[in-house]
Amino acid sequence: MLWAGYPFSLDANEERGHFWIQVDQMDTARNNKDFLNAHGFAKFGGQPAACMNCHSGWTPWLYKNAAKGDWVRFNSTKYWTMIKNVPAVNGIEPNSEAHRGPHGGTRMGVTCADCHNPDGMGLRITRPALINALVDFRGYERDDYQGVKADRKEMRTLVCAQCHVEYYFRPTGSKVKVAGESIAKDPTKKWWNGEQKTYDEFDLWRDGNQPTEIEVDGIELVFPWSAWKKGESFRIEMFDDHYDAAREKGIFASDWQHKITKAPMLKIQHPETELFSGGVHAQNGVSCADCHMPYTRGAGGKKVTQHNITSPLQDINAACKTCHSQPEEYIKAQIADIQRSVAYDLRSAEYATVSLIQDIGRLRTELGKLSAYQTDGKPDDAKISKALAEPLELHRRGQMRGDFVGAENSTGFHNPREASRMLLQAVEMARMGQTKLVEIANANGIKGFTTSNVGFEEIQKLNPGEITYKVDMNGHKAGDRYYEHHNVNGPAPKELLDLDANTKPYNYKKVDKVTSHLTTYKD
Numbered sequence: 001m002l003w004a005g006y007p008f009s010l011d012a013n014e015e016r017g018h019f020w021i022q023v024d025q026m027d028t029a030r031n032n033k034d035f036l037n038a039h040g041f042a043k044f045g046g047q048p049a050a051c052m053n054c055h056s057g058w059t060p061w062l063y064k065n066a067a068k069g070d071w072v073r074f075n076s077t078k079y080w081t082m083i084k085n086v087p088a089v090n091g092i093e094p095n096s097e098a099h100r101g102p103h104g105g106t107r108m109g110v111t112c113a114d115c116h117n118p119d120g121m122g123l124r125i126t127r128p129a130l131i132n133a134l135v136d137f138r139g140y141e142r143d144d145y146q147g148v149k150a151d152r153k154e155m156r157t158l159v160c161a162q163c164h165v166e167y168y169f170r171p172t173g174s175k176v177k178v179a180g181e182s183i184a185k186d187p188t189k190k191w192w193n194g195e196q197k198t199y200d201e202f203d204l205w206r207d208g209n210q211p212t213e214i215e216v217d218g219i220e221l222v223f224p225w226s227a228w229k230k231g232e233s234f235r236i237e238m239f240d241d242h243y244d245a246a247r248e249k250g251i252f253a254s255d256w257q258h259k260i261t262k263a264p265m266l267k268i269q270h271p272e273t274e275l276f277s278g279g280v281h282a283q284n285g286v287s288c289a290d291c292h293m294p295y296t297r298g299a300g301g302k303k304v305t306q307h308n309i310t311s312p313l314q315d316i317n318a319a320c321k322t323c324h325s326q327p328e329e330y331i332k333a334q335i336a337d338i339q340r341s342v343a344y345d346l347r348s349a350e351y352a353t354v355s356l357i358q359d360i361g362r363l364r365t366e367l368g369k370l371s372a373y374q375t376d377g378k379p380d381d382a383k384i385s386k387a388l389a390e391p392l393e394l395h396r397r398g399q400m401r402g403d404f405v406g407a408e409n410s411t412g413f414h415n416p417r418e419a420s421r422m423l424l425q426a427v428e429m430a431r432m433g434q435t436k437l438v439e440i441a442n443a444n445g446i447k448g449f450t451t452s453n454v455g456f457e458e459i460q461k462l463n464p465g466e467i468t469y470k471v472d473m474n475g476h477k478a479g480d481r482y483y484e485h486h487n488v489n490g491p492a493p494k495e496l497l498d499l500d501a502n503t504k505p506y507n508y509k510k511v512d513k514v515t516s517h518l519t520t521y522k523d
Contacts, residue, residue: 001354001462002399005259006267010039011467011482013489015409018110018309023102025055026203029467029482031079033201034192038471046199049082050075050221053127054163057111058086060126066179071128072218075169077178083203084211085179095204106203115159122146123155127162133223134158139230156287157273164272164288165223166239166404170252172218180214192473233278236401236422239266254396261360262385263392268403275408279415286323294318335413340503340511342405342412345423347504349402351459352430355452356395356437360388363437366446387440391433398429456501 003009011029015021029035031051036044049067052059053075066085067074074082086106088094099105117124125131125147134140140148150158181199183189186209189197200209224242228234243266246252254264276282281291289305291312298304312319313335316328324331367387368379375383385392401422405412412419434451441449467482467489483489502510 001260001357002350002403003267004357006256006265007036007041007044008267010036010041010464011489019102021109022052022055022057023107023109025051026083026107027483034473035469035482038192038469038473046201047079048075048169048219049077049079050169050219051079052082053129053221055109056083056086057108057114058083058106060113062086063128070176071132072172072176072220073178075221076176076216076218078180078199080199080201080203081179081181081211084181084205086203095206100203114162117145119145123152123159125155125158125162129167129221129223130158130162130165133225137223137225138228153285153287156289157276157282160288160292161273164270164409166268166271166274167221167223168252168255168266169219170222170246172220173251174218175215176218177213177215180212182208182210182212184212184214192471228274233283233418234274235278235418236404236425239400239404240397258357258395260357260364261388261392261395262364262381263360263395265396266400266403268400268407271404271408272410272414275404275410275412275418276414278418281414290322291319294322338413338416339411342416342419342423343503344506345420345427346402346405346411347456347500349398349423349426349430350406351454351456351504352427353395353399353402354459354462355454356391356398356430356433358454359434359437359451360391360395363388363441363446363449366441366449367444370444372444387444388437391436391440394429394433394436398426398433401426401429456504 001009003012007030013024013028016024025031031047033044033046049062052062056062062082062085063069063071063074066082067077083106086099086108088096088099089104092098092105100107102108114126115123123146125134131142131147134148135142140150143149146155148158183200184196184198187196189200191197200206205211224239224246226245227238227241243252247254247264255267256265257263258265272288276288292309293305293307294312294315295303296306296315296318306315306318313332316331320331321328326334364379364381364384367373367384373383373387374380405419405423408414408419438449438451469476469478469480469482471478499511
């Protein structure tokens with residue numbers, strides 16, 4: 001409901017570790033043109049290589065060699081075309097099945113060299129998007145060795161900021177020559193709906209398909225940080241300022257138009273860097289690595305950094321007790337209490353936003369029955385949206401705030417105060433939007449228009465369930481499960497659904513009893 005009209009409404013699964021991020025990127029339904037088109041996303045033309053910026057350890061090599069050091073060319077190339085340029089290593093034959101693996105092949109995720117310079121193993125930034133954002137927006141200086149000038153403590157956070165951030169694909173407004181595929185000239189290669197294939201949704205060159213050169217609209221991967229300066233704590237209003245300026249200049253209006261409300265929406269992706277910047281840990285000089293890659297003792301008692309990069313709750317002794325003297329169970333309970341509080345705020349924001357979405361949809365229908373909002377006797381979406389301009393803007397801004405906390409992977413722990421502040425704004429905006437809808441209904445003589453207030457039970461009715469094929473395609477039958485592995489997109493554990501049902505409204509008799517056993521839950 002929140003992402004109606006956007007591929008996330010079809011497939012959004014729990015993330016796995018850094019090793020798997022390219023495997024998951026290739027497997028997700030959001031990167032499957034045939035599947036998305038068959039499920040109502042007719043305009044989806046395949047993801048760009050910009051998505052590889054975070055998902056592939058091959059990105060720096062591909063940027064330098066396949067894209068010839070042209071940042072726009074790299075971003076604008078089709079994902080499935082760019083990945084075919086991954087070189088075969090370790091004696092593996094090019095275009096062989098062995099070349100498709102995660103150990104150095106096309107499915108390789110994050111690597112050591114993404115964060116460490118092979119010349120001395122010092123920390124470095126390898127992703128141009130972060131370097132550009134830090135230099136162009138935040139006042140940093142470029143550095144040949146580590147990307148930007150920063151001390152080691154700061155670098156222990158900046159290497160994570162290469163990916164754990166909000167971003168968008170900004171159109172450049174010009175054409176760019178990129179790599180294409182000869183399959184576009186092969187009339188025997190069609191998508192499921194009969195349209196000509198312009199690329200092969202596969203990570204190797206096969207069946208005579210060869211690289212070509214084509215011209216496309218240019219895009220650039222950008223972090224929306226123009227209002228966030230060095231040394232400042234992030235505030236959600238900084239995103240408002242950046243995206244409003246981009247919209248006013250005609251550069252970037254939205255990620256998508258909401259299918260039900262027609263509002264121009266923004267989709268937020270994993271903004272851990274932004275939220276963490278204003279939290280108590282960041283303000284006291286703690287880095288990402290201090291908690292997620294804590295020091296431990298290796299062979300011979302040598303002090304080393306853990307590199308499995310997981311939740312600090314997996315090793316509280318190493319991650320937390322370096323600074324905190326309290327017992328582990330006390331620390332776990334405190335973390336759980338913070339996250340329960342933010343979870344309540346998040347559910348409140350989400351339920352209020354869904355209520356607003358449903359109400360806007362109902363009023364759009366009612367306005368469409370009036371001649372003032374019709375053209376040639378049919379509802380005119382443009383006229384209706386103009387009348388609903390204020391509620392639509394409240395939907396855009398409020399949902400962005402709820403989506404921020406939902407997409408940020410700490411349930412608010414990185415900065416509980418800012419998380420709760422923006423979620424309160426989200427609830428307020430949704431309810432203000434509903435009030436405006438009643439006013440608009442009354443002004444147009446629509447009697448008896450009332451607002452909704454959905455809760456857990458109503459939300460569960462919107463659950464799409466398993467991701468399945470709608471039509472026969474690519475060797476699969478309609479009704480078949482999309483994911484081969486049943487630990488992906490399976491049913492939520494009963495204990496977590498029960499916890500969710502009691503979070504909003506808050507049932508302290510049940511929720512407060514849940515402490516450490518859920519904080520170490522493994523999917």
